[in-house]
Amino acid sequence: MTFCGATTGLEPPLALLAELTHRCPLRCAYCSNPLALDPASRELDTAAWCRVLDEAADLGIIQVHFSGGEPTARKDLEALIAHATGVGLYANLITSAVLLDRARLERLRDAGLQHVQIGFQDTQPAKAELISGFPGGQPKKLEVARAVTDAGMALTVNAIVQRHNIDRVDDFIDMALELKAGRIEIANVQYYGWALKNRAALMPTRDQLIRMDERVRSRLPELKGRLVVDYVVPDYYAKRPKACMGGWGRKFLNVTPSGSVLPCHAAETIPGMSFDRVTERPLADIWANSAAFQRYRGTDWMPQPCRSCDQKEIDWGGCRCQALALTGSADNTDPVCDLSEHHGLLAEIAAEDGGTAEVPITYRSFSL
Amino acid sequence: MTDGVTEEDRVRLAPGVMLRQDRVRGHWQLLGPERVLILDEVALEVVRAVTTQAQTGQPPVTVGVAVGVLAAQFDAPRDEIAADVLEVLGDMITKGFLTR
Numbered sequence: 001m002t003f004c005g006a007t008t009g010l011e012p013p014l015a016l017l018a019e020l021t022h023r024c025p026l027r028c029a030y031c032s033n034p035l036a037l038d039p040a041s042r043e044l045d046t047a048a049w050c051r052v053l054d055e056a057a058d059l060g061i062i063q064v065h066f067s068g069g070e071p072t073a074r075k076d077l078e079a080l081i082a083h084a085t086g087v088g089l090y091a092n093l094i095t096s097a098v099l100l101d102r103a104r105l106e107r108l109r110d111a112g113l114q115h116v117q118i119g120f121q122d123t124q125p126a127k128a129e130l131i132s133g134f135p136g137g138q139p140k141k142l143e144v145a146r147a148v149t150d151a152g153m154a155l156t157v158n159a160i161v162q163r164h165n166i167d168r169v170d171d172f173i174d175m176a177l178e179l180k181a182g183r184i185e186i187a188n189v190q191y192y193g194w195a196l197k198n199r200a201a202l203m204p205t206r207d208q209l210i211r212m213d214e215r216v217r218s219r220l221p222e223l224k225g226r227l228v229v230d231y232v233v234p235d236y237y238a239k240r241p242k243a244c245m246g247g248w249g250r251k252f253l254n255v256t257p258s259g260s261v262l263p264c265h266a267a268e269t270i271p272g273m274s275f276d277r278v279t280e281r282p283l284a285d286i287w288a289n290s291a292a293f294q295r296y297r298g299t300d301w302m303p304q305p306c307r308s309c310d311q312k313e314i315d316w317g318g319c320r321c322q323a324l325a326l327t328g329s330a331d332n333t334d335p336v337c338d339l340s341e342h343h344g345l346l347a348e349i350a351a352e353d354g355g356t357a358e359v360p361i362t363y364r365s366f367s368l
Numbered sequence: 369m370t371d372g373v374t375e376e377d378r379v380r381l382a383p384g385v386m387l388r389q390d391r392v393r394g395h396w397q398l399l400g401p402e403r404v405l406i407l408d409e410v411a412l413e414v415v416r417a418v419t420t421q422a423q424t425g426q427p428p429v430t431v432g433v434a435v436g437v438l439a440a441q442f443d444a445p446r447d448e449i450a451a452d453v454l455e456v457l458g459d460m461i462t463k464g465f466l467t468r
Contacts, residue, residue, distance in 0.1 A: 012392055014404070060392035062404055088391055090399040114384040115401040154384025154401045182382055182464055183401050228464035230402070 012060025013287060014246075016089075017067055017254040017265060018049070020077070024070035026096050027133035027363035028121065030160060030195040030202055033069065034268050037366050042258040046076040048279060050083045052255055055283035057087040061253075067094040069257065072104070078111045085112025092117060094158075097144040098137050102151075105144070109151045116148045117156035117185070123171040127164055133363040145179045156183040161212065161234075162202040163355070169212045173219055176227055184227055186216060188234035192266040192321050194364045199349075201359035206350060209237050236350045240311070241318025241334035248320060249297035253287060261286045263293055266321040270330045296320050296330075303331060305339040373458045373468075375432030375450065379418050382467040387415060398465045405465055413438060414456050418466075431457065 022037040044052070056064065064084050071077055072095055084091045093108065097118045105116070118141055122128035125138035148155045157179060159165075159172035169186060176184040188209075191199050204212075216231055223229055235242070245252045245264045254262040260275040261283065267273060276290045287293060295301065299312050306317045317323075318334020326335045326349070327342045335342035373379075381387070385400040396412045398405040407415060417434035421427070435453050439446040460466040 057391075060390075062390065062397075062399065063402070065402075088388070090386065090388075092402060114386065114399075117401070149383070152383055154382065156401055182384065225461050228401075 010288060011250070013253050014061065014251045015063045015065060015253075016052075016056045016061045017065045017252065018052070018071075018080075019067050019069060019254065019256050019265070020049070020071045020074045020080070021257050022069040022366075023073045024068055024096065024364075025073075025098055025134055026070070026137065027365060028119075028160075028194070029131050029133075029198040029361040029363060030162060030189045031364040032190065032193045032195065032265055033364070034193055034266075035197065036268075037069075038257040039366065043074075044255075044257065044259045044278070046079055048259065049076075049080050052259075052278050052283065053080070053084045053089060054087055055278075057084075057089055059284045059287060061089065063090040063092060065092045065094055070096050070099060072099045078107050081108055081113050082111040090114055095119070096132075096134075096137070097141045098134065100144045100147075102147040105147050105151050105153075109153055113153060115154040115156065117158050118145050118148070119158045119160055120172065120175070121160060122165045123168050123175050130361070131162070131164065133361075142179070145181070149180045154183070155179060155181040156185060157181045158185045158187060160187055160189060161204075162189045163204040163208065164202075166204045166208045166212050169215050170219070173216075173223070173227070173229075182228060183230065185230045185232070187230075187232045190232075190235065190322075192269060192325065194362070196325055197362050198359075200353045200355075201361050203236065203350065203353045203355070204234075205354045206237060209234055235319075235322065235336045236346050236354075238336050239338045241315045241322075241336040243315045244319035244322070244334075247297075247316035248295075249287075249293035250316070253283075253293075261290065261292070263296070264319075264321065267292065269321050270324055301331070303333060305337075306333050309339065373431065373454050373461065375430060375435060375454075377431050377457075377468050378428040379431065379457055379461070379466045379468050380428050381419055382464055385465050387419070398460070400465055403463070403465075405460070405463065410452070411456055413441065414453055415460075415466075417441075417453075418457065 021043055022033055081091050091113050092115045093113055094117045121131040128138045129135055157176040189195050189202055249263045254265045259277045259279050273292050275292050276286045302317050306312050318336055320330040323332045323334050324330035326345050333340040335345050385398055388399055389396050396407045417437050421429050435450045439449045
């Protein structure tokens with residue numbers, strides 16, 4: 001495979017996050033969608049998405065993650081999954097599950113869907129509703145989760161962890177086992193988008209995180225071979241940043257409902273970025289040459305202390321959106337790194353926003 | 369749960385797992401939920417040996433039968449092949465690509 005760009009040694013991407021729509025019946029306080037949501041009228045149509053999937057497969061993408069918003073709000077999801085699997089892509093569905101039923105799941109499976117990931121806001125219905133703003137969600141999610149494994153597809157329980165549910169991490173694991181999930185993601189909320197807006201209502205205390213971490217690690221031996229655990233350690237209490245997205249423009253690309261191509265789903269928060277659209281430029285050209293992907297790709301953009309750090313091709317400077325949110329500039333080292341001059345900010349924010357108090361939640365909506 | 373994969377076990381691809389050749393990169397791989405396992409030549413033959421029969425709708429062969437097939441295929445001592453196969457299968461079960 002060759003690229004037409006000047007970049008040398010560029011590997012093809014592995015995964016496409018296809019955000020089919022920003023529409024969603026839930027109003028989760030931690031939603032990672034941007035505050036400015038794409039209305040339905042701006043969504044790519046079926047033909048445009050099919051072309052994106054063709055170009056993604058040609059480019060070397062292996063897995064497509066149909067996401068949103070709530071991707072099952074799209075009536076053409078069956079057609080898009082069939083198209084994706086027809087061109088050799090592995091199809092994952094990232095869903096709240098509340099719009100699904102057994103019959104539609106079977107249609108999605110027959111279209112080629114392999115894996116369904118269901119987001120759970122809590123293990124207790126009333127507490128889940130506090131976060132999602134959606135009444136009756138929990139029993140529906142449990143019913144759909146059972147239908148996923150009954151239909152022979154792989155199930156992931158996505159446990160999105162924050163102050164109100166962090167003390168029930170054991171219950172999440174037990175729920176995943178009971179649902180016969182093959183995998184659980186224990187994902188501490190990442191504070192971008194709506195989550196950043198609600199940080200003071202969601203961030204747990206350091207003591208809560210330490211207890212959760214002990215609980216998760218104590219369960220890992222018994223889960224080996226039964227339940228794959230993907231555990232995202234919370235950033236605000238870490239010492240080294242994550243290689244966000246496996247490094248900017250190295251493994252992933254994200255297409256928004258209206259067709260913008262982003263290096264990560266929060267990249268639109270960075271000022272001064274311009275994003276190419278799938279309707280205007282081929283995906284391979286965008287991947288190799290677009291200004292947005294070039295901006296933080298590799299190591300040339302790095303400031304100190306990254307530039308002279310022996311970890312620079314391991315963590316790739318961490319997360320650009322987090323650097324922006326916390327230091328005011330996406331060009332800085334991710335302040336999660338304790339070598340960053342801004343690292344002290346994290347402790348200050350965690351002390352200020354981390355807590356157990358009942359802080360009012362701003363629910364996700366199309367108009368603020 | 370992954371301790372002691374034995375020659376009496378029968379293993380199969382876990383739900384949501386596919387064996388696929390990467391059409392751009394050329395290598396064979398197991399694709400599963402949010403994950404990819406690139407297979408070298410030996411791992412590919414092990415996966416094929418333990419799952420081939422299941423792909424025709426039959427119950428999978430025992431690991432022991434697959435070891436015999438591989439020992440003949442690679443013209444290698446059965447004990448050596450058995451040790452390698454059990455290790456490879458244990459690892460793939462731990463990672464969620466195979467199930468018993």
